[in-house]
Amino acid sequence: MARFSPLEWPVIRQLRTGDRFGRGPAVESPRSKALESRLATADRMVQSVCPFCAVGCGQQVYVKDERVIAIEGDPDSPISRGRLCPKGASSEQLVNNPSRQTTVRYRAPYATDWQDLDRDTAIDMIADRFVQARRDHWRETDAHGRPLRHTLGIASLGGATLDNEENYLIKKLFTAAGAIAIENQARI
Numbered sequence: 001m002a003r004f005s006p007l008e009w010p011v012i013r014q015l016r017t018g019d020r021f022g023r024g025p026a027v028e029s030p031r032s033k034a035l036e037s038r039l040a041t042a043d044r045m046v047q048s049v050c051p052f053c054a055v056g057c058g059q060q061v062y063v064k065d066e067r068v069i070a071i072e073g074d075p076d077s078p079i080s081r082g083r084l085c086p087k088g089a090s091s092e093q094l095v096n097n098p099s100r101q102t103t104v105r106y107r108a109p110y111a112t113d114w115q116d117l118d119r120d121t122a123i124d125m126i127a128d129r130f131v132q133a134r135r136d137h138w139r140e141t142d143a144h145g146r147p148l149r150h151t152l153g154i155a156s157l158g159g160a161t162l163d164n165e166e167n168y169l170i171k172k173l174f175t176a177a178g179a180i181a182i183e184n185q186a187r188i
């Protein structure tokens with residue numbers, strides 16, 4: 001065990017290090033001194049936006065070896081000014097979660113199992129169903145001949161992760177297609 005030096009007495013250490021109130025280096029243990037912030041080990045920081053809800057808080061995403069290692073609030077964001085709610089602060093777990101789905105999953109009618117689809121096939125299938133449902137349920141007029149020109153065959157229900165720009169485009173698309181049932185968390 002190393003000999004204790006009088007220079008290491010707390011009050012002397014406080015005077016010696018200029019930490020008069022004992023709130024800084026004078027009271028750091030050797031273990032604390034050796035610790036390094038995980039952010040300091042990152043290769044780079046990328047500014048981004050929290051994907052969880054329509055508030056759109058700014059995030060600083062820290063990357064090491066092309067992997068996200070930490071996500072912090074971005075003080076440059078005029079919306080959140082460095083803050084994140086608990087959900088936003090835990091979004092690193094969303095990125096690196098081993099259960100995260102990274103492919104399009106499809107369960108065919110009456111099938112009991114899911115299968116992977118490539119994205120182009122999935123988008124084509126959605127577009128075909130969209131057009132067909134619109135066509136099948138188009139209402140030109142009501143029972144009295146008054147113009148309706150809408151469809152109840154398609155609807156949009158948006159979740160919290162859609163941002164304003166996405167909601168704006170979805171609203172334009174569905175309204176142009178004649179849908180009247182359009183809803184999302186961040187209403188526009």
Ligand code: SF4
Pocket residue numbers: 050051052053054055056057080083084085086087088089
């Ligand atoms: S989930 Fe929280 S941190 Fe993320 S955008 Fe919404 S309020 Fe901000």
